Amino acid sequence: xxxxxxxxxxxxxxxxxxxxxxxxxxxxxxxxxxxxxxxxxxxxxxxxxxxxxxxxxxxxxxxxxxxxxxxxxxxxxxxxxxxxxxxxxxxxxxxxxxxxxxxxxxxxxxxxxxxxxxxxxxxxxxxxxxxxxxxxxxxxxxxxxxxxxxxxxxxxxxxxxxxxxxxxxxxxxxxxxxxxxxxxxxxxxxxxxxxxxxxxxxxxxxxxxxxxxxxxxxxxxxxxxxxxxxxxxxxxxxxxxxxxxxxxxxxxxxxxxxxxxxxxxxxxxxxxxxxxxxxxxxxxxxxxxxxxxxxxxxxxxxxxxxxxxxxxxxxxxxxxxxxxxxxxxxxxxxxxxxxxxxxxxxxxxxxxxxxxxxxxxxxxxxxxxxxxxxxxxxxxxxxxxxxxxxxxxxxxxxxxxxxxxxxxxxxxxxxxxxxxxxxxxxxxxxxxxxxxxxxxxxxxxxxxxxxxxxxxxxxxxxxxxxxxxxxxxxxxxxxxxxxxxxxxxxxxxxxxxxxxxx
Amino acid sequence: xxxxxxxxxxxxxxxxxxxxxxxxxxxxxxxxxxxxxxxxxxxxxxxxxxxxxxxxxxxxxxxxxxxxxxxxxxxxxxxxxxxxxxxxxxxxxxxxxxxxxxxxxxxxxxxxxxxxxxxxxxxxxxxxxxxxxxxxxxxxxxxxxxxxxxxxxxxxxxxxxxxxxxxxxxxxxxxxxxxxxxxxxxxxxxxxxxxxxxxxxxxxxxxxxxxxxxxxxxxxxxxxxxxxxxxxxxxxxxxxxxxxxxxxxxxxxxxxxxxxxxxxxxxxxxxxxxxxxxxxxxxxxxxxxxxxxxxxxxxxxxxxxxxxxxxxxxxxxxxxxxxxx
Numbered sequence: 001x002x003x004x005x006x007x008x009x010x011x012x013x014x015x016x017x018x019x020x021x022x023x024x025x026x027x028x029x030x031x032x033x034x035x036x037x038x039x040x041x042x043x044x045x046x047x048x049x050x051x052x053x054x055x056x057x058x059x060x061x062x063x064x065x066x067x068x069x070x071x072x073x074x075x076x077x078x079x080x081x082x083x084x085x086x087x088x089x090x091x092x093x094x095x096x097x098x099x100x101x102x103x104x105x106x107x108x109x110x111x112x113x114x115x116x117x118x119x120x121x122x123x124x125x126x127x128x129x130x131x132x133x134x135x136x137x138x139x140x141x142x143x144x145x146x147x148x149x150x151x152x153x154x155x156x157x158x159x160x161x162x163x164x165x166x167x168x169x170x171x172x173x174x175x176x177x178x179x180x181x182x183x184x185x186x187x188x189x190x191x192x193x194x195x196x197x198x199x200x201x202x203x204x205x206x207x208x209x210x211x212x213x214x215x216x217x218x219x220x221x222x223x224x225x226x227x228x229x230x231x232x233x234x235x236x237x238x239x240x241x242x243x244x245x246x247x248x249x250x251x252x253x254x255x256x257x258x259x260x261x262x263x264x265x266x267x268x269x270x271x272x273x274x275x276x277x278x279x280x281x282x283x284x285x286x287x288x289x290x291x292x293x294x295x296x297x298x299x300x301x302x303x304x305x306x307x308x309x310x311x312x313x314x315x316x317x318x319x320x321x322x323x324x325x326x327x328x329x330x331x332x333x334x335x336x337x338x339x340x341x342x343x344x345x346x347x348x349x350x351x352x353x354x355x356x357x358x359x360x361x362x363x364x365x366x367x368x369x370x371x372x373x374x375x376x377x378x379x380x381x382x383x384x385x386x387x388x389x390x391x392x393x394x395x396x397x398x399x400x401x402x403x404x405x406x407x408x409x410x411x412x413x414x415x416x417x418x419x420x421x422x423x424x425x426x427x428x429x430x431x432x433x434x435x436x437x438x439x440x441x442x443x444x445x446x447x448x449x450x451x452x453x454x455x456x457x458x459x460x461x462x463x464x465x466x467x468x469x470x471x472x473x474x475x476x477x478x479x480x481x482x483x484x485x486x487x488x489x490x491x492x493x494x495x496x497x498x499x500x501x502x
Numbered sequence: 503x504x505x506x507x508x509x510x511x512x513x514x515x516x517x518x519x520x521x522x523x524x525x526x527x528x529x530x531x532x533x534x535x536x537x538x539x540x541x542x543x544x545x546x547x548x549x550x551x552x553x554x555x556x557x558x559x560x561x562x563x564x565x566x567x568x569x570x571x572x573x574x575x576x577x578x579x580x581x582x583x584x585x586x587x588x589x590x591x592x593x594x595x596x597x598x599x600x601x602x603x604x605x606x607x608x609x610x611x612x613x614x615x616x617x618x619x620x621x622x623x624x625x626x627x628x629x630x631x632x633x634x635x636x637x638x639x640x641x642x643x644x645x646x647x648x649x650x651x652x653x654x655x656x657x658x659x660x661x662x663x664x665x666x667x668x669x670x671x672x673x674x675x676x677x678x679x680x681x682x683x684x685x686x687x688x689x690x691x692x693x694x695x696x697x698x699x700x701x702x703x704x705x706x707x708x709x710x711x712x713x714x715x716x717x718x719x720x721x722x723x724x725x726x727x728x729x730x731x732x733x734x735x736x737x738x739x740x741x742x743x744x745x746x747x748x749x750x751x752x753x754x755x756x757x758x759x760x761x762x763x764x765x766x767x768x769x770x771x772x773x774x775x776x777x778x779x780x781x782x783x784x785x786x787x788x789x790x791x792x793x794x795x796x797x798x799x800x801x802x803x804x805x806x807x808x809x810x811x812x813x814x815x816x817x818x819x820x821x822x823x824x825x826x827x
Contacts, residue, residue, distance in 0.1 A: 303713065333713060341713050344706045346774065355703060355714045358696035367694040410714065 004067065006031045006194045007052075007163050012061030014047055021047040022058065023218040027196070029163065034185060034195040036205035036226075039215035040238050040289065040455050045198055048215070049165055052196075053085060054078040065163070079105075084161035086153050086169055094141035099123035101140050102154045126154040130184055146177030153184060164188060165196045170204060171290060182208050200290040202231045202493050216240050231493035232486075235288070239456060239489070248434070248441050248462045256280040259449045260327075260418060261319055265309030267299050268292075269473035273309065277449035279417070282440060284460035285453045286479075287470030288492050293453045294336060296470065297420045301328035303335075313418075331418040332411025334404070336426060336453070342407040345396030349388050350377035352395045352406050357413045380409040384439065401432025408439060419443055421452040425459060437463050457488045467491075524768030524776065527819065528783045531766070531812070535790050543797040553674065555786075558793060560677040561740045562756075563785035566763035567684050568732025570781040571692060571725045573764050575701040576708065576773030577625060577632040579729040581617065581639035582760055583752030588643040589614035590737035594656035594747035603663040610741070611734035617643060618730015622723030640757070647749035655748035659741070667742035677739040681782065684732065689778040701725055705773030762813045763788045770820050787812075 005028035014022040022044050029035045039045050050056035052063070054072040063070055065081050072078050093101055099116075100107075102123040107114045120136045127134050132150045134143070140151060149169060156164060166185070170178050185208050188195060197209055205212055206226060213223045214237040222237050256279030265273035269292045277283055287293045298304040300311070302324030311327060312319040322330075335341040343352055354361060354373045361372045377391040384405040388398060395406055404424065411419065421440060425433040441463050444450045454460050460467065461483075469477040469491045477491055539546040546552075565582045572579045593610035597603055617639060624635045669676050692698035700721040703711040712718050741747045761771075767784025769776030791809045796802070 329715060335713055340707070341709050344703050344710055346706060347702065351699065355699070355716065358699055362696070367690065368696065368699065 005029060006066055008064045009048070009052065010062050010064075012048065012051055012058045012063075014051065014056060014058050020218050022051070022061075024061070025215065025218065025220045027213055027220060028223075029194040029196060031162075031192045031194055032189045033211065034189055034197050034209045035223075036209040036212040037196055037198045037215065038200075038202075038205070038212060038234060038238055043215040043238070044218040045215055047218075049085075049167070049196070049198070052078065052083060052163075052165065079159065082159075082162035084156040084159065084164050086149075086156045086164065086166045091152065092140050092148055095139055097137045097139055098127075098134050098143075098151050099136040101151050102126060102136075102158060104155065122158070123154065126158055127151075130154060130157075131180060146173050146180070149173060149177065149181065153181075157188075161193065163194045163196070165198070167198045168200065168290075169197075170199065170201065178204075200288055202234055202288070205234075206231070214238055232490050235489045235493045248437050256447065257314060258319065259314045261312040262300070263310050263312075265296070265299060265306060265311075267306035267309070268295050268304055270295055270299060270306070271473045273475055275468055275475060275478075277418070277451060279447050279449055280444050281465045282444045282450040282452060282463050284464035284467045285451055285470060286457065286460060286467045286488055286492065289455070291470040291492070292473040293470045294422055295473070297333070297422050297451065297453060298335075300324060300420065301331055301333055303328075303333075327418070330416060331420055332408075332414060332416035333420045334407050334411070334422060334424050336423040338400070338403055338407060338426075343395050343403055346394055348392045349381070349386065349395050349398065349406055350374065350391035353377045353380050353391075353409050353413065356410050376413055380413060383412075384409050385435070399432075401428045401435070404428060404432070404436060405439075408436065412443075417448050419448050419450045419452075421450065423453055423455065425454065425456075433459070457485050460488075461485065524823075525780050525783070527816075528767050528780055528787065532783060532787055532790075535787065539790075539794065539797065546794060546797050549673070553678075555789060555794065556678045557675050557743065559782075559786045559789045560675075560681040561736050561743075562759055562763055562789055563681045563782045564684055564732050564736040564739070565729075565756075565760045566767070566781040566785040567681070567688050567778045568729040569760050569764050570767075570769050570776060570778045571688065571698070571701050572632075572729050573769045573771065574692065574705050574773060574776050575722055575725045576705040577722065577725065578636060578761070578771075579618070579621060579726060580633065580636040580757050580761075581621060581643055582636075582729055582733045583756035584640040584643040584647070585614050585617045585730060585752070586733040586737045586740070587747070587749055587752035588617065588647045589734045590741045590747035590751055591647045591651050591656060591749060593737065594659065594741055595650065597659045597663065598656050603660045603666075606659070606663070607738045610737040611731065614734030614737055615727055615730040618733065619723070619727045621730070622726030625726060626719040626722035644749060644752070651749055653749060655746040655750075657746035659745070664742055664745070667739060677743065680735060680739060684735070685778055685782045688728070692778050697721060697724065702774060705770075705775070707774075758813075759785075759788050759792065762809070762816075765813060765820060766816045768816075770824065771817065772820065772824050 007029045009025065009027040011024045011026065012022050013024055025044060025048055027037070027048065037045050047056060051058050052072065054075045054077045057073065063072060070081055072081065093104060099120045103119050108118045108122070109115055123136045127150065130150055130153060134147055134150065140148060143151070169181055173181060185195060185197070197205065199205060209226055211223060211225050212229065212234060213220050214234060215221065216238060258276055259279050260277040262276065263274050273296060285293045285296065295304055299306045306324065311322050311324065313322040313327060313330065339345065350373060354376055357376065358368055361369050361376065363369045374391060380386070381388060381391060386402050386405045386409065388402065395403060398406065408424070424440065425436050428436065437459065440450055440452060452460065452464070465481040467479040467483060467488065468475055469479060471492060479487065479491060565586065569579055569582055589610040592613050593606040596609050597606035621636050621639055624630045625632050667676055671679065692701065700711065700716045703714070703716050704718055704722060708718055740751060763784035764776070764781045765771060765784070766787050767776070767780030767782065769781055788809070791812060792805070795805045795808060
């Protein structure tokens with residue numbers, strides 16, 4: 001097929017202070033073709049799509065549509081060039097009706113008054129074309145996620161776009177709803193629409209996409225015809241061929257006593273999670289984005305609600321039932337959102353380090369003992385080699401690596417026996433990454449059980465004694481610490497058929 | 503190593519560096535007002551008038567230092583003056599009927615604290631919006647006070663009530679000492695106890711606070727109770743000063759004054775920063791702007807406009823600071 005691309009994005013670059021979001025990214029989509037856009041978190045997919053949507057102005061690069069160069073300065077420009085987005089269902093106006101949501105970006109009017117009849121009729125027509133018979137005067141908040149998705153698609157299609165971008169459309173859909181969505185995508189392809197399909201689920205793109213473009217660190221690293229690639233190759237392209245680095249921790253020779261036992265945990269997307277952790281071991285929670293790995297970690301300590309399941313924790317030499325909130329009082333947690341959930345940016349490094357230990361620093365009068373607090377801060381700053389001008393330096397002014405050390409240090413001060421680390425090295429440079437990983441290994445050596453999430457298998461391979469593999473909210477496999485990179489990759493790119501009896 | 507070199511110097515630099523500049527602006531404004539008064543209305547500085555200003559400041563100041571912890575934790579308590587009036591009316595009715603003045607004072611303080619706690623439960627445990635909850639509480643408290651008193655002010659307290667509360671030590675009335683004590687105690691609580699630290703943390707980032715095991719609900723709830731407690735103390739002192747209690751004591755204008763005192767005193771309306779001391783200084787500024795510009799022959803209406811402009815200026819400053827950080 002040598003047909004010229006309908007949409008062509010060439011050499012697009014975009015830098016923000018301190019971060020390069022796009023590095024000469026290229027993307028081509030032909031008429032009647034669906035191109036999957038894949039990449040790990042922060043790979044640049046969103047920025048690239050924001051450029052296409054007229055939301056972000058690129059620093060360099062060009063876009064041509066149907067052979068003629070275009071400039072997309074505003075969202076209106078994008079609309080005028082026939083570009084439409086199907087967002088995740090979040091972009092809805094929940095208390096308004098289906099028809100109003102479909103026409104939210106421009107109500108049909110008669111003499112300046114919204115023409116309800118026309119709006120309802122046109123909305124119904126659009127929905128029928130999507131094979132969906134929703135009453136148009138229902139409030140969107142009463143619909144399930146699948147129907148909401150249909151309303152979102154109807155909204156995108158009402159101006160008969162020539163280019164449609166689907167942004168993770170299936171993340172909250174049931175199987176049947178997904179089938180219906182795939183049929184719509186096929187229908188659009190038959191009508192000659194160019195489709196960009198963003199997803200984290202590798203298996204989906206083999207069903208409905210014709211080609212796949214993979215992004216990594218702001219670059220489009222490869223484009224493959226679907227027929228000529230494999231799930232494993234795509235995952236490998238997404239994650240790159242980083243050199244694995246030396247192993248930082250010996251595999252725990254003899255794991256200690258059982259510390260935590262989780263059984264039948266359900267909640268959100270999590271289904272029937274069973275596993276256990278032993279003292280002194282580092283367990284890698286391995287899965288792609290959207291697999292439920294973050295949700296599992298949050299559910300364990302009550303940051304996300306759980307519907308069912310039991311947690312048992314070792315106290316006084318026997319396993320006893322605990323609630324997630326109680327586990328939170330025991331566990332140290334580093335969430336993936338360091339600035340949003342980890343640190344109090346305007347406060348001093350010292351105040352951030354002492355926050356979880358204040359009650360152990362009190363004078364008899366109930367005041368915080370400044371000397372003890374300073375001692376705690378100085379000790380952690382020294383032990384973790386945190387680079388600060390002093391413990392009074394505002395934590396928001398530290399580098400990413402030092403900020404992360406502050407988050408970890410805060411928990412070190414509480415001497416937790418359970419550590420939950422979600423992407424602890426995200427956004428850090430190579431040196432800082434190694435330091436955080438070494439710290440993790442030291443924690444386990446001191447007898448803590450560590451559960452760690454990373455998007456980079458080579459990082460996990462440097463420290464983990466064991467892996468739990470997650471996919472679509474379930475634990476699908478357990479692997480030993482000796483698992484190779486290839487084994488890890490194929491464990492998450494394979495369709496989840498193997499269910500381990502963990 | 504850099505870490506150790508900086509530590510001694512940072513200890514001197516103050517614990518919450520950068521925030522101190524806020525107090526500077528408030529102090530500077532205060533100085534400007536005083537200089538203007540000195541030049542244009544030297545009679546302001548008569549000892550009697552100064553004492554009078556401090557007494558006026560003490561009621562607004564007490565409510566403002568109670569509001570400060572709430573605002574620092576990212577909330578707001580619009581019910582504080584109405585709450586104060588309801589507490590005052592309840593205690594006053596008890597004393598009018600011949601009740602013991604000590605118990606009467608306790609009724610005022612406990613009633614107001616309970617209303618504050620109610621706000622806290624609604625906000626912290628039920629997840630309701632502070633602005634709406636406390637606005638509603640304000641209406642309920644005012645309604646209850648009017649209903650109880652039939653809009654008539656309650657007076658006729660025992661002499662011992664006045665004797666103690668209107669006493670002067672070294673020429674300064676008791677109410678001023680109460681404000682000073684409140685500033686010292688609450689100031690220490692905010693800067694030196696886990697409770698205070700938790701409120702700052704919640705105001706800066708409630709999600710991060712939660713992850714860091716901060717008892718977000720309990721601390722938030724307690725902040726509203728503190729505001730209620732301060733409203734109760736204000737009720738006691740103001741009833742004594744006015745010689746009566748009425749539903750009108752906490753009229754709507756007072757709410758604006760309390761919030762303004764905090765904002766002018768550098769307590770951020772976005773939460774997460776500010777000082778109790780600042781709120782008290784802010785109360786002094788607002789009192790001067792409200793009651794003493796007339797010494798300059800300024801009309802009441804121009805006075806209102808001046809006050810409004812100053813408040814808007816500080817809100818703008820607050821917004822600018824927030825954007826800068």
